[in-house]
Amino acid sequence: MMLMPQTTTEMWATMGSTVASFMFFWAVFQHYCPYQVRRHFERYTQRIMSLFYPYIKISIHEYTGDRLKRSEAFAAVEAYLSVNSSKCAKRLKAEMGKDSRNLVFSMDEYERVTDEFEGVKIWWASSKVASTGQSLYPQPDRRYYRLTFHKRHREIVTEIYLKHVIREGKEINVRSRQRKLYTNSPGQKWSSFRQAMWSHVSFEHPATFDSMALEPEKRKEIVEDLVTFSQSKDFYARIGKTWKRGYLLYGPPGTGKSTMIAAMANLLNYDVYDLELTAVKDNTDLRRLLIETTGKSIIVIEDIDCSLDLTGQRRISSEDDKLEKEAARNEPKEDTSSKVTLSGLLNFIDGLWSACGGERIIVFTTNYVEKLDPALIRRGRMDKHIELSYCSFEAFKVLAKNYLGLEEHAMFDTIRGLIREVKITPADVAENLMPKSPLDDAEKCLSTLIQALELTKETAIAKEGEVAAEKGKADEELPRKQGETEGIDHEATEATVPDRNSPAGKHAAKEGVARETAQATDRKDVCLLQENGNTKSQSGTFEFQRLCET
Ligand SMILES: Nc1ncnc2c1ncn2[C@@H]1O[C@H](COP(=O)(O)OP(=O)(O)OP(=O)(O)O)[C@@H](O)[C@H]1O
């Protein structure tokens, strides 16, 4: 009985001195042994250790592919563990969840949790590698998850468990994700590839297709198109097309183009990327923005006709070029204008890069569809063209139901008659149906709308009258003006031609009349000049130059 404590003490003392000796030799080895030898030694030690160490480790990093893209596997594992870890981990991170109502927990850094799957024990740990870059720009730490399991479970973990984690994680993500509205921030002067290209807020627009003023058939067609698209992953894979679809929404201001984008996002549960094209520096940045978008998203370019010069005529004359370069030399300042070109945009839509991620909708909106380059909106790029136009009676009924809770009313007949005759946008109808005071009831709102419709009708009639009167006046004046113009031509030619034998006359003839002739070459005036210049040739310009030289 007395020996036991002594033996234990002795044992501890021996162990302590052994560890101390080992530490000493290790420190000496580290310090004096050349690096190459040390590396060999470490490698072999690891190999020997692995013979006895029965566990396998798998790391899942946050960024893959040269940090271009956030790993989907990482996001899925994060979601999977967020459910698991909130029950057993001791250090958690909290984030605002869907609809900003509840908090979602996930594992904090350097935390460990244990999971069990079909009797197999798996240990998960979260960790990060601190950035070691010596660049001027701040670099975020690289996070990763590591799972550890016994090697006898290799098959079950790699073949079944990991697939289960990814599938569950993705489902959790879809269920609990707060949809986001992203925008590309302008003026990122020092943007590096480590900096996020998009900034976001939570997407909380309440618009739905049911609340939109649309004709029922049109609504049905659009909704079916969208739903079919979202369920056609296999179909797109089979026909060898990237899983994306382009929508062009066009129509006058206030007809619901932006509202429809929100309704699309709400219908499909997609994120929205609102791309401000004028803030994109060049085509390379455009591509980077594209690859930073995630799947299940709508990429929107509003008012595409105003966003950049899409006619391809972006070159300036060499004279202007020279002047501009000189000005830049004298006053060096940053060029903040966008250098995105039409071809850059076309590549953005259907180039190779657009295949990254999949399940994307691209929407362009415009008030002037005829201004757009046909290449930009051809089918295959903008697959579906949707015209949003002035408010019809059917569309009005949707608004009346939403705003006033009315399906039928005696005043509807008057509105039906008026709305057919005038061009009024759903935005204007909606504004008139809005109660302006707590005392306003449905009748008051409907009569406000009727007044507005009548006023619009009167204004339209008055405008039509004015236009007709102006046209009539212009038609009347046209023959008189033509006569006057012919008279002026006569005078101008006659005033110049008699003096053209004098030096001043020659000059005048070269500078002025030749110009007139050049302009007139395609017109009948040429004949008039030929007659006055006593030439018989058919070529007005050539003959007149000859005439000037003689
Ligand atoms: N079809 C519609 N159904 C329901 N509300 C609509 C509709 N069209 C317009 N509105 C209402 O009018 C307002 C303006 O609509 P919206 O911003 O969608 O128009 P827009 O077509 O995008 O206009 P712009 O061309 O000027 O961008 C919205 O707040 C919405 O409430």
Ligand SMILES: [Mg+2]
């Ligand atoms: Mg809009």
